[in-house]
Amino acid sequence: MGKLAVNGGEKLRTRAFPSWPMHDQREKEALNEVLESGKWWYGEKVKQFEEAFAAYQDAKYGITTTNGTAALEIALIAAGVGAGDEVIVPPYTFVATATAVLKANAIPVFVDIQPDTFNIDPQRIKEAITEKTKAIVPVHFAGLPADMDEITAIARQHNLAVIEDAAHAWGSRWRDRGVGAIGELGGFSFQMSKNITAGEGGIILTNSEELADTCRSYSNCGRGKDKPWYEHYLLGGNYRMTEFQAAILLAQLTRLDEQVTRRQENARKLDQALSDFPGIEPLKNSPQVSRRSYHLYCFRYLPEQLRGVSRDRFIQALNAEGIPCSGGYPHPLYKNPLFQRKGYGPQFCPLSCPYYGKTVDYAQTHCPVAEKICEQAVWLTHNLLLGTQEDMNDIIRAIEKIVDNIDELQ
Numbered sequence: 360m361g362k363l364a365v366n367g368g369e370k371l372r373t374r375a376f377p378s379w380p381m382h383d384q385r386e387k388e389a390l391n392e393v394l395e396s397g398k399w400w401y402g403e404k405v406k407q408f409e410e411a412f413a414a415y416q417d418a419k420y421g422i423t424t425t426n427g428t429a430a431l432e433i434a435l436i437a438a439g440v441g442a443g444d445e446v447i448v449p450p451y452t453f454v455a456t457a458t459a460v461l462k463a464n465a466i467p468v469f470v471d472i473q474p475d476t477f478n479i480d481p482q483r484i485k486e487a488i489t490e491k492t493k494a495i496v497p498v499h500f501a502g503l504p505a506d507m508d509e510i511t512a513i514a515r516q517h518n519l520a521v522i523e524d525a526a527h528a529w530g531s532r533w534r535d536r537g538v539g540a541i542g543e544l545g546g547f548s549f550q551m552s553k554n555i556t557a558g559e560g561g562i563i564l565t566n567s568e569e570l571a572d573t574c575r576s577y578s579n580c581g582r583g584k585d586k587p588w589y590e591h592y593l594l595g596g597n598y599r600m601t602e603f604q605a606a607i608l609l610a611q612l613t614r615l616d617e618q619v620t621r622r623q624e625n626a627r628k629l630d631q632a633l634s635d636f637p638g639i640e641p642l643k644n645s646p647q648v649s650r651r652s653y654h655l656y657c658f659r660y661l662p663e664q665l666r667g668v669s670r671d672r673f674i675q676a677l678n679a680e681g682i683p684c685s686g687g688y689p690h691p692l693y694k695n696p697l698f699q700r701k702g703y704g705p706q707f708c709p710l711s712c713p714y715y716g717k718t719v720d721y722a723q724t725h726c727p728v729a730e731k732i733c734e735q736a737v738w739l740t741h742n743l744l745l746g747t748q749e750d751m752n753d754i755i756r757a758i759e760k761i762v763d764n765i766d767e768l769q
């Protein structure tokens with residue numbers, strides 16, 4: 360029998376970490392208030408949440424949606440993305456970042472990420488711009504802001520829209536400015552795994568009144584501002600949030616500051632301790648990142664520094680010690696059958712759209728950094744970072760135990 364729990368040794372930790380989602384009397388009262396009011400539909404609570412969240416992220420306007428996917432789709436269409444356009448996206452993200460582009464009838468162009476932030480690499484963006492490029496969608500992955508100085512400068516130079524996928528970045532700040540409306544538009548998600556949640560939900564942020572009105576119209580059946588109810592101006596849909604969702608989100612927002620602070624403090628402790636181990640590399644914090652939501656705590660696992668033991672074997676061992684973690688995305692987005700086979704829609708539009716005038720073949724797409732990160736990344740979910748100092752010590756001790764006994768895993 361070995362020392363490691365995965366080999367029958369004693370498990371380092373048996374207690375559970377804080378669970379997610381969290382709620383208390385605040386959510387119960389807020390929900391009950393809506394229930395009793397009889398006003399369940401797209402009213403005061405939605406308006407209150409839109410204003411509160413937009414202000415929280417330093418944006419002028421907030422337009423809630425059914426989810427983060429819809430927020431991105433609407434933002435792209437409102438930004439003028441359409442048939443024949445190319446939109447630059449990272450491949451290391453949730454599928455919605457790229458499918459939102461397809462839903463806007465445009466072509467996702469995958470641009471590689473940086474190994475030390477997991478965010479889109481601005482240098483690679485420059486190389487990918489063509490006469491068809493219309494927009495860039497940086498993802499603030501895990502809540503770490505992408506390099507918005509470089510990205511907005513490139514966009515300005517080439518007259519491109521920037522639509523931030525801020526689905527993980529509630530409370531994140533770049534140069535002490537909330538993310539989400541640093542570009543023209545940004546989308547957030549409130550799905551259940553997210554750091555503030557109503558089970559599902561999303562919001563679009565912008566500083567432009569015109570874009571806000573367009574997003575509102577798309578999200579509300581194409582209606583016009585201050586226009587008759589049964590008059591429709593745009594090909595919109597029903598992407599409205601309910602009063603119940605908004606009420607829960609208002610309650611969740613009251614906890615967010617304190618939780619971001621705690622996650623940051625705990626992440627700092629992990630960063631300091633884990634950087635001392637061979638083969639464990641936490642993500643980089645650039646000085647422009649003034650606040651980081653830590654939807655995930657990520658590090659790179661480098662097998663070449665740990666006797667060639669695979670990342671998946673390391674994760675198995677860490678799980679066995681009582682520390683939940685995963686390897687995240689198994690492959691970059693373009694490796695999915697959706698992109699490899701271009702297999703959707705009766706005419707395979709928009710990938711074979713005549714407006715585009717070029718052919719797309721994602722079998723030829725290769726983003727070496729993203730592919731490597733899919734083999735190296737280790738993800739710990741944000742609820743772990745809501746634990747105590749002792750909980751963080753357990754994470755550190757478990758990794759130390761595995762590193763010290765790495766030979767057992769060979």
Ligand SMILES: Cc1ncc(COP(=O)(O)O)c(C=O)c1O
Pocket residue numbers: 426427428429452453455456498524526527547548549550559560561
């Ligand atoms: C990076 C990213 N973008 C967009 C989305 C879509 O959000 P939703 O699930 O609310 O539709 C997600 C959801 O996980 C995400 O992780």
